[in-house]
Amino acid sequence: MEEPYIKSKSSKKKKKKAQTVDETRDCLTELPDPLLHLILSYLTMKEVIRASVLAKRWRYIWLSITCLKFSPMKKQKYKEVGFINRTLLLHKGPKIQKFDITFDYNGAHAHQVDSWIHFAIARDVNELYLDFPCKRRHRYELPTFIFSCKSLTVLTLKNCIINFPTNFNLISLKILSLEGIYLIGGAINDLISSSPILEYLSLTNCESRTDLNLFIFKASMKTLKIHESYTWNSDSKLDVYAPFVVSFELVTSLSRKNYVIKELRSLESASFDCDGMPGLKFNEDDRRRTIVQILDEVCHVKELRLCSCYILALSSGEGQDFITFAVTCLRIKTGLTKWELTGIDYMLKHSPNIETLIISIDKNEGKKEPNFLNLLGNLKTVKLYNFMSDLDVHTSTKTEELLEKLQNEMNFLRFLLKNSKVLEKLIITTCKGVDFGKSESKKLKLMFLLTQELLSFPRASRDAQISFS
Template identity: 40%
Template sequence: MWRILILSASSLYELPHSICKCRSSTNLSLRYCDIKFPAMVHLTSLKTLLLEWVALSPDTFRHLISNCPLLEELSLLGCNQSSDLDIYVENEHLKSLKIYECGREDLNGTEMRVYAPNVISLELGYFLTRSSYCIKNLSSIKYAGFVDPTDVSGYDYCEQDESADSVKILGDLCHVQELKIYSAFIQLLSMREVQMLAPWPINAKCLALEAKITKWELPGIAYLLKNPSKLETLNIELLPDRKELSVLDDDFKCKYDFDKRDYWRSKELEFSSLLQNLKTVKIYELLSNYHPYSDVDNDLKKLENLIELVRFMLRNSKA
């Protein structure tokens, strides 16, 4: 009896129908396959499902998922690379949904729609290249993470014509209790901040940032912190030098340039009462790039933005 089954190939293959009758399988991974399900699918013990680089019509996806009554974790990597991706899941046991997409021009003009009312945890790793990302129903969600897809899938970053509109999906997730955001997404939020676009009312009590705290991340961080905030805990994970990524073009930076040294001082009035619930700030991996013979002055210079941010939060926190 199969408990864990992984099917993978270097080229597209047709999924054997016998796989759909493995009643005892608890984990199933399908990669690079042409999925044509039989009328009867019996994956009654399946708890974890990974679909990678497969194309799924809405009907095919629903047919598969509806016949996995015990499904708890669903992950999709690079699916529907040239068409809309509709994720409709009503399974009562599904608690974790992970969606990773690559930066391909084929995605332009396509949409992603998510309907998963029982999901508690949503993780999105994507390069914001679809025309629209829409949350239809995630009424039970408590955690949402926008993560670097290269960490998970190995995809290389592909420059696209990204805009501040690409991050509107965050507005659909403003009710989560815990929110995690990575550097490229923070920079896109910087676009909204410097253009003085209205912030979404984020209600997260815990905010985690994966960032370098570079100049063009500062407005994005301000954008997240200036919401009518219930924020109690801020976790900052400093990315190593090799992970530095710039997604804003030079013309935009020139048009909206600012002095990073005075940035937080210029925000004092805006934040006079917005961080009143902040109690804990945690910073990780400060020494990830440490070398015993490194230039201490240079290392401290790299941390200037972070030090100013911490000082700013200390001055404006009331807790």
């Protein structure tokens, strides 16, 4: 009678031992090398080397990692340089997929930095990210041999000096991003024309004391981004001719004397913002004309993103009645001021195909009931971002007072619901910066009152659904 009991006890011991073995297995160490390399590629080299002590198998795997990322270290410069030198010296991998280095350059160690870049290029690097934040007089000068790297597909250069060579050999380059680079004459065009499969070009705060002329006639070029918060020469001109570009983004203070945007016939998406520029004033006729001319060149796009300056330029309605927009998705950054509402009025009147309207509230001044024509026959989706962005819950003690401060936005929502006959979704996203502190009850009461008021608005579409997020 005791035999079954003995067998049962023995089987329990075996089962418990098997469970213990399973629990002690290290699943990470059993992963294949390519997957381990992928996991480690999200870490800096300092973090990768620290992680090598987690498992015996990991001890030397970092020596063949294909993605190397170096970030600034909180130690003396010569120690940081020594760490990078030793890491690259010990690396055994024959191929580098991605080489990413951010190094606070102080005018010294130029030869060391050159050797790091040469290390990556000698191993047929595909993606190269170089950032050298420094004082203006200590900028690092990039070696020209980088422009002969046939394996490069992605090249990002920040805060350095480039002396463009006469010949380029970037035959595999698809993505080029330049930030804080001094551009000389037509060198950038030479670089573009010598990159046969270039698809993406981004220029951010690149210095140019002369005109910046971008003549891009390559069929492969699909995305062009230009960001400039200042211009060294206010008499300079920006010329853009890009017949094959599909997506165009221009962020500028409009401080140049002239802007010529032409031949964007393949354009499908355009975005315009005025970085660092105060609100457009009614007496700034030159800027108004510039904005209207730019919008006239992109009126055929399907997706359009505009900041308040561009909306204000349309508010007068003088001289631009001939512009009709083909846009189906319109994104606007606005304060819903009485002046901007006039510009929005113009956009909606002259955009008969609009289906999606996305509004991000920048700042809110004044109150005015919208009085747009009933031309929203195709509008299906409205998204309102930064709702309650101007709300100061600490200066108003009563919920009703807070609700009163939101009437400008509420009037606009009333108009949309009343005049959008095929509206399907109204999505309202509240601003994350609104701090109710410990007044959680005030927040709940305010949201309740807002919801009640929204539900009381007349709707042209019975299918319209309202949601907060």
